[in-house]
Amino acid sequence: MKDYIKHINKDFESRARLGIMSVLMVTESVNFSYLKEALQLTDGNLSSHLRTLEEAGYLQVEKQFIGRKPSTSYQATKQGTTAFKNHLDALERLILTNKNQD
Amino acid sequence: MKDYIKHINKDFESRARLGIMSVLMVTESVNFSYLKEALQLTDGNLSSHLRTLEEAGYLQVEKQFIGRKPSTSYQATKQGTTAFKNHLDALERLILTNKNQD
Incomplete structure (x- = not known):
């Protein structure tokens, strides 16, 4: 497999997760409503992507x-x-x- | 939603489809075995991604x-x-x- 393809991280594949991580790179801490508004996702959809990223150890929840x-x-x-x-x-x-x- | 996120195409989200399209940008026409080898995918997995791309009108099969x-x-x-x-x-x-x- 081409090297750069191997390094594409499946956890970040989806547009929603790319969006969440992008927002978190810019802003130290954001709340649920902010993300929901910024990414135009439903509660369920956003929650599910956040949970995946949390379980992967990529974000922490307070x-x-x-x-x-x-x-x-x-x-x-x-x-x-x-x-x-x-x-x-x-x-x-x-x-x-x-x-x-x- | 941020403009660039809106333009990320869900059909190309997956690493496999990014890989398939990348190969097809370089090579005019490729066969199944070549793609399978280049992307290290199983037959079933590759077939399924190729079908999705074909149904979206992004590739043609001969x-x-x-x-x-x-x-x-x-x-x-x-x-x-x-x-x-x-x-x-x-x-x-x-x-x-x-x-x-x-």
């Missing part, structure tokens, strides 16, 4: 109360940041390889 | 006999080439956006 309102926020772990950067590098190599064939 | 041996070959359609380039452009924007935040 539950707290703001006043009496529960709020859940998410931030990328160091492992998640590194893995996502490697994924983007692999995608970049794939793009460059394709461009060089134009 | 069945012929080489001597007495049947051979199936695949090539990207014009639509497939355009769609894949747009997908790579969207990924490139996502990468650039992430890099600029370093």
Whole structure:
């Protein structure tokens, strides 16, 4: 298999997860509603992608109360940041390889 | 939703389909065994991804006999080439956006 394809991380394949990780690279900590709005996902869909990323160790979840309102926020772990950067590098190599064939 | 995320094409999300389209950008026509070897996929897995891409109109299939041996070959359609380039452009924007935040 071509090297760059092997380094494309299946955990980040979906558009939703690419989006979640992109947001978390920019913002240290975001809450559920922010992600939902930014990525235009349903609650169920977003929850499921967040759970996958959490289980892979790529993000951590913090539950707290703001006043009496529960709020859940998410931030990328160091492992998640590194893995996502490697994924983007692999995608970049794939793009460059394709461009060089134009 | 961020514009570049909206343009990421769900049909090309999976690593296998990224790989298939990449190979078809480089080589005008390839046969099943070549793809299988290049992408290290099982017959079933490769067939299923090829079918999805064919149904989306992104590749066309040609069945012929080489001597007495049947051979199936695949090539990207014009639509497939355009769609894949747009997908790579969207990924490139996502990468650039992430890099600029370093």
